[in-house]
Amino acid sequence: MEIVGSMASTVVELLFDPIRRSVIRVFYYSRNVKSLETHMEELSDKKTRVLHYVEEAINKREEIEDDVVKWLASVDVITEEADRVLKDKDKAKKRCLMGLFPNFMTRYRVSTEIKSIEEEAVKISLRGQFDRVSYLPARRGIGDRSVKDYEAFESRRHVLDEILEALMDNDVNLLGVYGMAGVGKTTIVKKVAEQVKANRIFDVVVLAVVSKTPDLKTIQGEIADGLGFKFEAETIRGRAQRLRERLERETKVLVILDDIWERLELDDVGIPSGSDNRGCKILMTSRDQNALYRGMDTQKLFHLEVLLENEAWNLFKNMAGDAIKNPDLQHVAVEVAKRCARLPIYLVIVASALKGGDVSEWKDALESLKRFDKDGINSPVNSALELSYTSLKGEEIKSVFLLCGQLRPHRIAILDLLKYTVGLGLFKRISTLDEARHRLNKLVNDLIASCLLQGGADGNVKMHDVLHCFAASVASKDHRVFALSSGTVLREWPAKDMLEQYSAISLPDCKISGLPEVLNCPKNGVVYTV
Incomplete structure (x- = not known):
């Protein structure tokens, strides 16, 4: 119941x-x-x-x-x-x-x-x-057009394979690539980055430019951008600690440090090395073998030399386009290519400058290169750059190119270029800021198309170190601009009579606490880019 x-x-x-x-x-x-x-x-x-x-x-x-x-x-x-x-x-x-x-x-x-x-x-x-x-999104990739168009030339393929093999060696954490300016060091390490990510050798790959005057905050920021996070700490030491903790959380990470000139203390940046973290490997580039071997204690070194003769010609042909197939033009093109010293940067720049030109243009270019050599211009290097510069159509685009040579080459803000071009009155027949912006964007795009600038992210562009030095040299020689050589920091004001001959002054790395009250520069106006 x-x-x-x-x-x-x-x-x-x-x-x-x-x-x-x-x-x-x-x-x-x-x-x-x-x-x-x-x-x-x-x-x-x-x-x-x-x-x-x-x-x-x-x-x-x-x-x-x-x-x-x-x-x-x-x-x-x-x-x-x-x-x-x-x-x-x-x-x-x-x-x-x-x-x-x-x-x-x-x-x-x-x-x-x-x-x-x-x-x-x-x-x-x-x-x-x-x-x-x-x-903060990680960068989609650290490659650029030069990497996407990268050809596995025999002289590059074996170096690339050796680097990849060394990266898989558990006993090697510090590697370096050295070679002369313009030989393609940055391109090959970007190709390495592309390859190791595709083959899943590393989970994370980040790249930072060191340069002749390293800025630790900038280097830390570029690595953080690649990892997809932002710093809260403002001190270099605090940022280094935060970066080290973040990198140590990664199982397999490759840090690429481009353009080393002298010893860089990895601990100051926040990059774990050696026994600190076996999962973090560092690949560096430099023009100087000793900067890597003695300065950075690199375990494996790879020498990147100029292209082989047939490789140089193939690269030049690809950049110059179909017009080069013209029998009347080809023998002239071969002579022009030879004057680029088998260095990729010069081959690309000169071929881009002459692309689409007729036989007369090519012959005139060859005569110009010969003339530059006779005039004692550091041939064949500067003669190739001189040709590309003189091939630019109009004074405005030349002025923008030279202006880029006064700014930091690895991060040139379009907004800064706009301020200077407007302030200096470089553009003619414009009446509004929008017109100036449109004109500048067009000229920057033309310089990128001519391979004299490289496109960047977040409203920035970049300029190769070789081109940057050349632009600064032309500005100093032809336009009487007082500028410091790349990497030089000004700590005291130049002698009074020294500045009288200059029409402009450019001081991107000025560490002087105070400027003089009066400047005696009768030649022209004075420009500060401090």
Whole structure:
């Protein structure tokens, strides 16, 4: 009997519990409406706060986390459903049977929907607790057009293979590539980066430019960009500690340090090496073998030499285009190519400058190269650069090129170029800042197409060190611009009579605490790029 009684009790509960809930929903209708409105208001406030963080992140060019995007979409969906059902509350207020009784059926239907939406809104609200809404994206790649167009020349292939083999050696953590300026050191390490990522040899590959005057914060920032995070600490030591912790979390990471001139203390940057972290390997480039071997204690060194003669000609042909197939032009082109010293940078620059030219243009270029040699211009290197510079059409584009030679070569901000070009009055027949911006963008694109500048990210462009030195030299020689050689830091003001002959002064690395009150520069205006 006890069993029968228990079963009967269970049956009654199963039958009447749904009825009880339904009755409650009908008579608690107003309370349910108020509860939903309260929860939706709280959810709306939370969405607004998240959107503030999202907007701030977008302004910083950060990427929004996928779960945040999905959460915001779910808030929009539930809000639409809540708005729809709350609009029906007026219908639920209507009474039936001559207004004597509430409309129980409508109230039950609306109240049931309200309760369902409220439960979902609460769940969505709980999911909206985010530690962060965004992240700094890792660079899509550290390659550029020169890497994408990279040809596996025999003289490069064996070096590339040797570097890849050394990177897989567990006993080797510090590697270096050395060779003369313009030989293609940066290109080959970018090719290495591309290869190790494709073959999954390393999980993460980052690149930073060191240069003759290393800026530790800049180097740290470039590595952090590659890893996809931002620094909170402002001191170099604090940033180094944060960077070291981040790199040590990676199982297999390759750090590429381009353009080493002298010893760089890896610990000061925040790069673990040696026994600190066996998962972090460092690949460096330099013009100087000793800077790598003695300065950086490199375990493996690779010498990158000039291209073989047939490789140089093939590269030149590819860059010069189909016109070079003309029999009348080809023998001239061969002579022009020979004067590029089998150095990739000069082959690319000269071929780009002459691309599309007729036979007369090519012959004139060859005569110019010969003339430059006779004039004692450091042949064949500067003669090739001189030809590319003189081939630029118009004074405005030449002025922009020379101006780039006064700024830091590895990160030239377009905005800075705009300020200087407008301030110096380099552009003719413009009346608004927008016109100047459009003119500058067009000229920068032309310089990139001529291989005299390299495209960059975040409104920046880059200039190869060789081109940077050449541009600075031309500005000093032809336009009487007082400028420091690359890597030189000015710590005291030059002698008074020294500046009288110059028309402009460019001081990108000025460490002088105070400038003189009066400058005697009768030749022309004075320009500071401090």
